[in-house]
Amino acid sequence: MLRVLRGETVERPPVWMMRQAGRYLPEYMALREKYSFFERCQTPELACEITIQPVDIIGVDAAILFSDILVVPQAMGLEVQLVESKGPILPEPIRTRSDFNRIRIPNVNEKLQYVFDAVKLTKKELNDRVPLIGFAGAPWTILCYMVQGKGSKTFDEAKAFCYTQPEMAHRLLQMITDTTIAYCKEQAAAGVDVVQLFDSWGGLLSPNDFKNISLKYIGQIVRALKDEVLVIVFAKGAWHSLKQMADTGTHGLGIDWCIEPQMARKLAGSGIALQGNFDPAKLFAPISVIKKEVSQMLEDFGGQAHIANLGHGILPNTPVDHAKAFVQTVKEYKIENVKV
Amino acid sequence: MLRVLRGETVERPPVWMMRQAGRYLPEYMALREKYSFFERCQTPELACEITIQPVDIIGVDAAILFSDILVVPQAMGLEVQLVESKGPILPEPIRTRSDFNRIRIPNVNEKLQYVFDAVKLTKKELNDRVPLIGFAGAPWTILCYMVQGKGSKTFDEAKAFCYTQPEMAHRLLQMITDTTIAYCKEQAAAGVDVVQLFDSWGGLLSPNDFKNISLKYIGQIVRALKDEVLVIVFAKGAWHSLKQMADTGTHGLGIDWCIEPQMARKLAGSGIALQGNFDPAKLFAPISVIKKEVSQMLEDFGGQAHIANLGHGILPNTPVDHAKAFVQTVKEYKIENVKV
Numbered sequence: 001m002l003r004v005l006r007g008e009t010v011e012r013p014p015v016w017m018m019r020q021a022g023r024y025l026p027e028y029m030a031l032r033e034k035y036s037f038f039e040r041c042q043t044p045e046l047a048c049e050i051t052i053q054p055v056d057i058i059g060v061d062a063a064i065l066f067s068d069i070l071v072v073p074q075a076m077g078l079e080v081q082l083v084e085s086k087g088p089i090l091p092e093p094i095r096t097r098s099d100f101n102r103i104r105i106p107n108v109n110e111k112l113q114y115v116f117d118a119v120k121l122t123k124k125e126l127n128d129r130v131p132l133i134g135f136a137g138a139p140w141t142i143l144c145y146m147v148q149g150k151g152s153k154t155f156d157e158a159k160a161f162c163y164t165q166p167e168m169a170h171r172l173l174q175m176i177t178d179t180t181i182a183y184c185k186e187q188a189a190a191g192v193d194v195v196q197l198f199d200s201w202g203g204l205l206s207p208n209d210f211k212n213i214s215l216k217y218i219g220q221i222v223r224a225l226k227d228e229v230l231v232i233v234f235a236k237g238a239w240h241s242l243k244q245m246a247d248t249g250t251h252g253l254g255i256d257w258c259i260e261p262q263m264a265r266k267l268a269g270s271g272i273a274l275q276g277n278f279d280p281a282k283l284f285a286p287i288s289v290i291k292k293e294v295s296q297m298l299e300d301f302g303g304q305a306h307i308a309n310l311g312h313g314i315l316p317n318t319p320v321d322h323a324k325a326f327v328q329t330v331k332e333y334k335i336e337n338v339k340v
Numbered sequence: 341m342l343r344v345l346r347g348e349t350v351e352r353p354p355v356w357m358m359r360q361a362g363r364y365l366p367e368y369m370a371l372r373e374k375y376s377f378f379e380r381c382q383t384p385e386l387a388c389e390i391t392i393q394p395v396d397i398i399g400v401d402a403a404i405l406f407s408d409i410l411v412v413p414q415a416m417g418l419e420v421q422l423v424e425s426k427g428p429i430l431p432e433p434i435r436t437r438s439d440f441n442r443i444r445i446p447n448v449n450e451k452l453q454y455v456f457d458a459v460k461l462t463k464k465e466l467n468d469r470v471p472l473i474g475f476a477g478a479p480w481t482i483l484c485y486m487v488q489g490k491g492s493k494t495f496d497e498a499k500a501f502c503y504t505q506p507e508m509a510h511r512l513l514q515m516i517t518d519t520t521i522a523y524c525k526e527q528a529a530a531g532v533d534v535v536q537l538f539d540s541w542g543g544l545l546s547p548n549d550f551k552n553i554s555l556k557y558i559g560q561i562v563r564a565l566k567d568e569v570l571v572i573v574f575a576k577g578a579w580h581s582l583k584q585m586a587d588t589g590t591h592g593l594g595i596d597w598c599i600e601p602q603m604a605r606k607l608a609g610s611g612i613a614l615q616g617n618f619d620p621a622k623l624f625a626p627i628s629v630i631k632k633e634v635s636q637m638l639e640d641f642g643g644q645a646h647i648a649n650l651g652h653g654i655l656p657n658t659p660v661d662h663a664k665a666f667v668q669t670v671k672e673y674k675i676e677n678v679k680v
Contacts, residue, residue: 153493156655160624206597206619239579240599257546259580279546284500315496 001062002131002193004273004307005230005251011338013298013306014061015330016133017323018234019313020054021066024320027053037082041067047118048125055130057320058327062131062194065122065187067115069137069198072179073146075111077104080145093149095161100168103146105175108182115183119190134192136184138199138221138235139176140214143169146176155201162213169213177217181224188229195225196232196254203237203256210238215245222248232275236312242267257282257311261300275307278326283310283318287325294329303335341402342471342533344613344647345570345591351678353638353646354401355670356473357663359653360394361406364660367393377422381407387458388465395470397660398667402471402534405462405527407455409477409538412519413486415451417444420485433489435501440508443486445515448522455523459530474532476524478539478561478575479516480554483509486516495541502553509553517557521564528569535565536572536594543577543596550578555585562588572615576652582608597622597651601640615647618666623650623658627665634669643675 001014022028028050031040040046050066070088074080081089094100109116123132145151147158162169184195202214218233225231226249233245234254245253246268255264255276264274278297283290298308308330314323341354362368368390371380380386390406410428414420421429434440449456463472485491487498502509524535542554558573565571566589573585574594585593586608595604595616604614618637623630638648648670654663 154621154655156621156624156657159619159621163622163625163629203598206622207600209619237577237598240603258543258577260547263580279499279549281494281496281499282503282546284496285503289503315494317496 001307002230004305005194005232007271007273007305009304009338010335012333012335013301013303013308013330015308015327016060016062016064017054017058017310017314017326018064020058020060020064020323021050022314023316024314024318024323025053025057026320027057032084037068037084041071042114044114044118044121048122051118051122051132052125055126058323059331060130060327062133063122063126064133064135064196065115065119065192067118067135069135069142070145071112071115072136072142072176072183075106075108075183076146076175076179077102077106078146087151088145090145090149093157094146094172095157097168100172103172103175105179108179108186112183112186116186116190119187119192123191131193132191133194133196134184134187135196135198136180138197138202138214138233139173139180139217140205141199141201142176142180143172144201146172155204159204162209173213173217177220181221184221184225185228188225192229194230194232196234197221199233199235199238202235205238207240210235210241211244214238215241215248218245219248222250226250232273234275239264239267243269246272252307254309255311261297261302265301271305273305273307274301275309277311278309280310280312280315280318283314283322283326285322287322290322290325291329294326295333298330298333303333303338341647342570344645345534345572347611347613347645349644349678350675352673352675353641353643353648353670355648355667356400356402356404357394357398357650357654357666358404360398360400360404360663361390362654363656364654364658364663365393365397366660367397372424377408377424381411382454384454384458384461388462391458391462391472392465395466398663399671400470400667402473403462403466404473404475404536405455405459405532407458407475409475409482410485411452411455412476412482412516412523415446415448415523416515416519417442417446418486427491428485430485430489433497434486434512435497437508440512443512443515445519448519448526452523452526456526456530459527459532463531471533472531473534473536474524474527475536475538476520478537478542478554478573479513479520479557480545481539481541482516482520483512484541486512495544499544502549513553513557517560521561524561524565525568528565532569534570534572536574537561539573539575539578542575545578547580550575550581551584554578555581555588558585559588562590566590572613574615579604579607586612592647594649595651601637601642605642611645613645613647614641615649617651618649620650620652620655620658623654623662623666625662627662630662630665631669634666635673638670638673643673643678
């Protein structure tokens with residue numbers, strides 16, 4: 001995976017799955033029975049164990065730290081409740097100037113030390129078997145939760161906040177950006193090999209709004225990080241801005257399943273690593289179908305400059321052997337005539 | 341609007357708004373207080389009154405019949421509950437062969453006569469002031485509700501049904517298609533000037549699945565209708581297939597706000613009418629911003645072969661004067677040097 005992100009030629013694409021440390025794994029569910037979300041997140045031994053589970057059980061080529069993008073708004077002073085199977089709730093979202101005035105750029109070493117401790121422990125336990133990916137939410141996606149206060153199909157209140165109070169919205173986006181840069185730099189210092197930025201709700205914005213509200217801040221983060229750590233930007237649904245995202249200097253771009261790999265390559269330009277893009281719901285198909293369609297996806301991406309992944313997080317009820325079939329199909333794939 | 345769909349040159353783009361007869365209007369809310377959803381839908385006098393409200397209050401250039409896409413699965417034998425502000429519930433969704441065996445292709449004149457009565461009454465009351473649009477859901481979107489049983493961000497159970505039981509899924513899609521063709525033909529016979537097909541969840545499918553699961557059946561419907569009535573296909577999020585949708589012979593294509601008008605035109609090809617694509621959440625912006633951005637949208641679409649609309653349904657809390665500003669900005673727009 002690191003070689004692909006550095007632009008080197010490889011024998012086959014590396015493979016991991018977004019949310020691979022998650023609810024489809026019985027071993028994860030056993031820990032979820034015993035510990036709350038934040039206990040799992042904030043206890044380095046638990047975060048480490050959960051992070052490594054899919055490496056041992058599924059055989060993925062990379063681990064991604066068990067955590068949540070909402071630890072950042074939490075560190076900035078907002079209460080975050082993660083209610084199992086109900087999604088996040090922020091009971092005091094930002095709507096007014098006085099709500100906004102409660103928000104602070106935190107000292108990440110003070111507020112998020114448990115993340116860096118989990119990174120260090122996980123790196124030690126992984127013992128260089130596979131790389132470790134750290135992550136953060138992109139500022140627009142974090143603002144969505146800070147303003148809407150919960151999940152939403154449209155994040156209309158977050159958008160209305162940006163459209164009616166643009167000065168405050170941009171100040172908030174800048175504060176999230178500054179916090180995220182410090183947070184990701186400390187993750188890198190603690191040992192993560194790659195940082196992925198998740199802009200899960202980037203695709204809800206028009207191309208022009210995406211540029212002004214999201215890409216501007218993603219660009220700042222990438223430029224601050226890219227010489228210290230490998231970076232992947234995944235803005236779900238924002239196919240229209242793949243070129244501009246590539247121009248930030250990020251090493252890789254996440255791709256969802258709603259675009260053909262050839263089209264994604266055409267839009268993103270040559271060279272940059274593309275990561276994706278299997279429909280997570282297709283892991284419910286019979287294993288024979290999964291194998292056929294994963295092989296087709298690998299062909300469509302062309303073998304090089306590709307990190308095999310899903311196009312979004314793995315779904316909770318996915319059968320474990322189907323997830324294994326996904327990973328195994330990639331690992332058995334042979335690129336013809338490759339010289340490394 | 342009819343002239344645009346027929347490919348004629350116009351003085352300015354026509355304008356209407358998806359869900360224009362809806363919850364942002366106090367006059368609509370007053371009727372909602374008194375009558376249940378299905379009372380409003382099934383009583384021609386109420387459906388007619390609600391349909392005409394935005395013509396009188398907002399000044400739109402077309403009326404769209406007040407109804408719901410889920411009257412079709414209801415007519416096919418599934419119970420549908422429309423719980424206000426909670427979305428639809430189908431308490432006995434289709435999962436197994438025996439669920440499937442309960443589904444019938446109905447006699448639409450028997451089951452949906454109230455729709456055709458509402459069309460006739462509305463046409464009479466409109467008295468040719470503006471055209472009347474009828475509509476139906478595209479088969480994939482209807483299947484989503486029939487199988488998932490409720491709204492969903494991912495419609496993963498509907499997808500799993502298609503991936504694991506493809507033969508039954510395609511038989512169900514064909515039954516919905518046959519019902520929809522008969523239903524839309526009767527709407528046309530009763531007097532609607534245009535039929536719009538809503539594929540609200542088309543954008544959840546990969547381009548290849550969209551082709552096999554959705555576009556195939558949309559194509560059948562368009563080909564069966566296009567010589568009898570003007571047709572608009574709106575598959576939200578399915579930008580990747582605009583060309584193939586245009587090739588069905590539909591007169592117009594709906595466009596969501598997550599694509600630039602110029603790119604939509606490039607993908608769809610010249611000639612065909614494009615409808616859209618203002619972000620509904622942007623109607624929360626100050627009126628001065630709305631006017632500026634609507635004017636920009638009109639410029640970007642280039643004036644001809646364009647029906648001004650939102651990129652999805654108007655949101656419930658939209659201020660009425662903001663909706664009026666949207667419509668008024670289009671009506672005041674002047675295309676330079678046009679000769680009609």
